[in-house]
Amino acid sequence: MALAGAGQAMAADPQPWHYHLPEPVSPLARQMIEFHDLWLMPVITIITVFVLLLLLYVCFRFRESANPVPSRTTHNAVLEVLWTGVPVLILVVLAFPSLKLLYATDAVEDSDMTIKIVGHQWYWEYQYPDHGNFYIDARVAARTTEEAQEQGVKRLMSTDEKIVFPADTKIRLQFTSADVLHNWSLSDFGVRLDTVPGRLNEAWTLIEKPGTYYGFCSELCGIDHAFMPIEITVVPKEEFEAWAAQAKEEYDPVEEAALPVSEALAVSSTPAVQ
Incomplete structure (x- = not known):
C-alpha cells in the first residue's frame, strides 16, 4: 500500500564502520x-x-x-x-x-493503542485489536542479493508486508508465540522482548520520528532464525488512521479478539506453559 512506504527516506540507514547504538527514536x-x-x-x-x-x-x-x-x-x-x-x-x-x-x-499504563505481536517459525504476525482487529503476516522479502536487487528492497531486512505504526503515540506492545521462543528486537525503539508460548509479555514504545526501522529475531528459534526480520514503517497519526482503515478491508480479521488490558496483565504474571 502507498501509505506503508511513507517516511522511508527519513530513516537513517546503517553505514560501514558504525560502532555505536542506533539513533534513539523513543x-x-x-x-x-x-x-x-x-x-x-x-x-x-x-x-x-x-x-x-x-x-x-x-x-x-x-x-x-x-x-x-x-x-x-x-x-x-x-x-x-x-x-x-x-x-x-x-x-x-x-x-x-x-x-x-x-x-x-514496564510502564504500559495510559497507552493510546495496542498492537499484539506473535512469533511464528519463521515470520511475525501483527494484530491491531484497536483498529478493526485485523492481522498481518510479515515474512522476509529477499534472501539473496539478486532477489533484493530485483525487488528494490534490503536483503534479509525488508519484509513482504509493510507493518505501520503511528508516530507520537504511546503503543502497548503485547508479545506471545505460536510455537517456540522468539525475540522481537528493535533497538531504535528501545524494545527487546521474548515471545513465549503460553505467555503474554508486554512492553511499550512512543516513536517520535517517522521513518522505516529494522530489527531481527534475537532468540535462536530454529533453522530459519536468520530469516525473520522486522520492518516497521512509522507515519504521522493521520496517515496511520487512513492506512488502518484501508488495511481493515484488505486483511483478514483475527478469530479471537485481543485480551482486555486487565486480563492481559493477569496472563503476563502467570508462569509460562511448560
Whole structure:
C-alpha cells in the first residue's frame, strides 16, 4: 500500500564502520543510551584500564629476573576486603539508574493503542485489536542479493508486508508465540522482548520520528532464525488512521479478539506453559 512506504527516506540507514547504538527514536531508547554512555561505559572503562595497569605492574614487578625467590604470601586481609567490597559498591551504585530504567520499561499504563505481536517459525504476525482487529503476516522479502536487487528492497531486512505504526503515540506492545521462543528486537525503539508460548509479555514504545526501522529475531528459534526480520514503517497519526482503515478491508480479521488490558496483565504474571 502507498501509505506503508511513507517516511522511508527519513530513516537513517546503517553505514560501514558504525560502532555505536542506533539513533534513539523513543524516550525509552534514549534513556537506555544515556545509561549506557553515562554510567556503564565510564565504569567499564575505568575497570578495564585499572586491570590492564595492574597486570602490567605485576608482570614487571614480579618477573623472574627481579624475583629469583618467589614470595610465599597467600593471604592479605586488606586486599581481600577491597576486591570484594569495591565491586559490591559499584553494583549498588549502578542498581539505582538500572532499576529506574527497568521499571520505566514496564510502564504500559495510559497507552493510546495496542498492537499484539506473535512469533511464528519463521515470520511475525501483527494484530491491531484497536483498529478493526485485523492481522498481518510479515515474512522476509529477499534472501539473496539478486532477489533484493530485483525487488528494490534490503536483503534479509525488508519484509513482504509493510507493518505501520503511528508516530507520537504511546503503543502497548503485547508479545506471545505460536510455537517456540522468539525475540522481537528493535533497538531504535528501545524494545527487546521474548515471545513465549503460553505467555503474554508486554512492553511499550512512543516513536517520535517517522521513518522505516529494522530489527531481527534475537532468540535462536530454529533453522530459519536468520530469516525473520522486522520492518516497521512509522507515519504521522493521520496517515496511520487512513492506512488502518484501508488495511481493515484488505486483511483478514483475527478469530479471537485481543485480551482486555486487565486480563492481559493477569496472563503476563502467570508462569509460562511448560
